[in-house]
Amino acid sequence: MKFPRFRIFANKQPKQKPRRVLASGVLDSSVQDFNDVRPTARDLYADEIFNPSDRQESRAKCRKLVLDNPTAFHLALSQMLSTVGNPGSLQVKTLDPMAASAVEKRFRQWANSTRLWHTLGKMVTALPFDGESFAVLKNVGTSAFRLKLLEAKRISSPPDLSSNPNAFDGIEYDPDTDEPTAYYVERKVINPSMNRGNVWDRLPAAQVVHLYLDFLGEQHRGWPMLDSSVRPLRAIEDLRQETIEATRTAARLAGVISSDETIDDDEGDVSYDPMDTIMMPRRGLLYLGNGLKASQFKVEPPGSNLKEFHDTNITIAGAATMTPRNIATNDSSTYNFSSARLDHVLYDQWVNYLRRHLKAILSDVFRAWLTSFADEPEVAVLVSTCGIETVPHDWYFQDTVLDEATATDVIVKKIDARLMSYKDYYASQGKDWEVEFRQIAEEKRRMEELGITPTDLIAAPEPSSSSSPSASSLDADGTPAPPPSIIPKLRSAQDLAQEMGLPAGRISGWRKLGLPSYKLGGRILFDPEAVAAFVQKGSTK
Numbered sequence: 132m133k134f135p136r137f138r139i140f141a142n143k144q145p146k147q148k149p150r151r152v153l154a155s156g157v158l159d160s161s162v163q164d165f166n167d168v169r170p171t172a173r174d175l176y177a178d179e180i181f182n183p184s185d186r187q188e189s190r191a192k193c194r195k196l197v198l199d200n201p202t203a204f205h206l207a208l209s210q211m212l213s214t215v216g217n218p219g220s221l222q223v224k225t226l227d228p229m230a231a232s233a234v235e236k237r238f239r240q241w242a243n244s245t246r247l248w249h250t251l252g253k254m255v256t257a258l259p260f261d262g263e264s265f266a267v268l269k270n271v272g273t274s275a276f277r278l279k280l281l282e283a284k285r286i287s288s289p290p291d292l293s294s295n296p297n298a299f300d301g302i303e304y305d306p307d308t309d310e311p312t313a314y315y316v317e318r319k320v321i322n323p324s325m326n327r328g329n330v331w332d333r334l335p336a337a338q339v340v341h342l343y344l345d346f347l348g349e350q351h352r353g354w355p356m357l358d359s360s361v362r363p364l365r366a367i368e369d370l371r372q373e374t375i376e377a378t379r380t381a382a383r384l385a386g387v388i389s390s391d392e393t394i395d396d397d398e399g400d401v402s403y404d405p406m407d408t409i410m411m412p413r414r415g416l417l418y419l420g421n422g423l424k425a426s427q428f429k430v431e432p433p434g435s436n437l438k439e440f441h442d443t444n445i446t447i448a449g450a451a452t453m454t455p456r457n458i459a460t461n462d463s464s465t466y467n468f469s470s471a472r473l474d475h476v477l478y479d480q481w482v483n484y485l486r487r488h489l490k491a492i493l494s495d496v497f498r499a500w501l502t503s504f505a506d507e508p509e510v511a512v513l514v515s516t517c518g519i520e521t522v523p524h525d526w527y528f529q530d531t532v533l534d535e536a537t538a539t540d541v542i543v544k545k546i547d548a549r550l551m552s553y554k555d556y557y558a559s560q561g562k563d564w565e566v567e568f569r570q571i572a573e574e575k576r577r578m579e580e581l582g583i584t585p586t587d588l589i590a591a592p593e594p595s596s597s598s599s600p601s602a603s604s605l606d607a608d609g610t611p612a613p614p615p616s617i618i619p620k621l622r623s624a625q626d627l628a629q630e631m632g633l634p635a636g637r638i639s640g641w642r643k644l645g646l647p648s649y650k651l652g653g654r655i656l657f658d659p660e661a662v663a664a665f666v667q668k669g670s671t672k
Contacts, residue, residue, distance in 0.1 A: 263353030
């Protein structure tokens with residue numbers, strides 16, 4: 132019996148054994164390679180495990196994955212957006228606020244003009260598929276100073292570097308401190324298909340910025356984070372393609388016919404053998420010979436359904452970049468608020484870990500910037516006072532919060548308790564506190580000039596049918612929430628006591644005697660006008 136249209140299992144390959152890793156760290160060459168199994172023997176150093184050839188192969192594989200797979204692209208992009216999606220801000224901590232503000236403003240202008248934060252975003256984006264990123268500080272000491280990206284592939288060892296015992300994989304090290312002293316950068320040509328000429332430049336380590344995550348001791352180069360995500364992401368794509376193909380195959384067949392004899396046409400020119408397809412105007416009929424029965428395979432993915440298999444594999448792939456399931460799948464519909472907050476605890480710690488690396492890079496960039504712009508008046512004052520290497524400063528990044536009301540309440544409490552300054556708060560929002568304070572003062576002056584109050588700018592609430600607050604607006608202890616029209620003028624008991632020259636606990640004591648109060652964001656607040664009327668009535672006795 133022949134099968135002219137189908138060749139079932141014709142391409143089946145013989146089973147292969149995975150190659151073995153011996154205890155000495157040497158591969159057993161007597162067995163074949165299978166699924167790119169890499170050696171991770173205990174006798175190999177970190178730089179031997181992450182060797183140049185394997186890293187180049189993994190980098191090419193991960194780059195292709197990011198280009199072909201939207202989920203991998205989403206994982207790389209979401210990590211960048213969470214880390215530097217909002218530009219950070221410099222905070223110079225000196226005793227001269229005017230000089231510090233001038234330097235911060237000048238650095239912000241330079242960072243915007245040279246797209247510094249865009250460059251840092253590219254460096255963070257490269258970690259999942261390149262494992263590392265490089266940049267060079269160009270034109271240090273001139274007004275053309277900027278941070279320029281380098282292709283990670285260009286950091287490599289020239290042939291004559293093999294005889295140098297202190298150099299490996301494009302980096303030269305100090306034998307005593309194990310710190311990089313120089314980087315070897317291959318010359319770049321505009322057309323990547325042309326020969327580069329095998330010319331390398333030796334750049335001092337002070338001019339090169341190297342961002343990578345070192346998880347092993349004495350590891351000097353990065354490894355693509357998405358390397359372990361290739362298989363689960365490919366499994367999703369393979370299953371999707373097979374499911375689509377099975378559906379197409381079933382859709383091609385309109386039905387099945389069976390006969391005990393060979394089917395011929397009237398003239399005997401055409402005959403059909405078993406498993407042939409009889410073509411029809413739109414679809415086909417599958418002809419079964421004598422003794423054959425046909426039934427369609429039921430396509431089922433590993434798991435209860437395709438979505439579960441899809442989400443599970445994306446969760447596994449996202450674990451390589453510490454991405455929670457709802458961010459990796461780009462779907463939070465199945466999450467409640469508590470689950471989202473719990474997942475973001477670890478993810479936020481990971482983002483802060485990446486930001487600590489960026490802060491170290493930014494400090495190097497800031498010192499090089501001070502050197503380049505030391506002749507400008509506002510920078511010269513700071514440099515002459517503190518010195519380029521010892522200017523006290525810090526970097527702030529704007530965080531994305533899940534609960535804005537709770538976060539605001541925490542910030543207010545920190546400011547009231549003197550645990551946070553307004554300067555630090557505005558810096559965390561990427562704003563200049565001097566600019567914000569001037570704007571607030573200008574708005575206040577303008578409102579006084581026009582004779583308006585914040586209450587006039589807020590729409591009054593709709594009148595309710597009952598003068599008493601509803602049950603939904605009351606707190607558990609019976610304290611109502613304030614109407615929107617009086618929120619701007621509410622004050623805390625401590626602030627009112629200071630203004631009225633009263634003991635700190637006097638206002639709270641009047642509350643027990645019937646002084647109206649409101650609860651907002653967990654704080655008990657009072658209306659100054661209501662307090663004045665309460666005192667005038669003699670209700671304090």
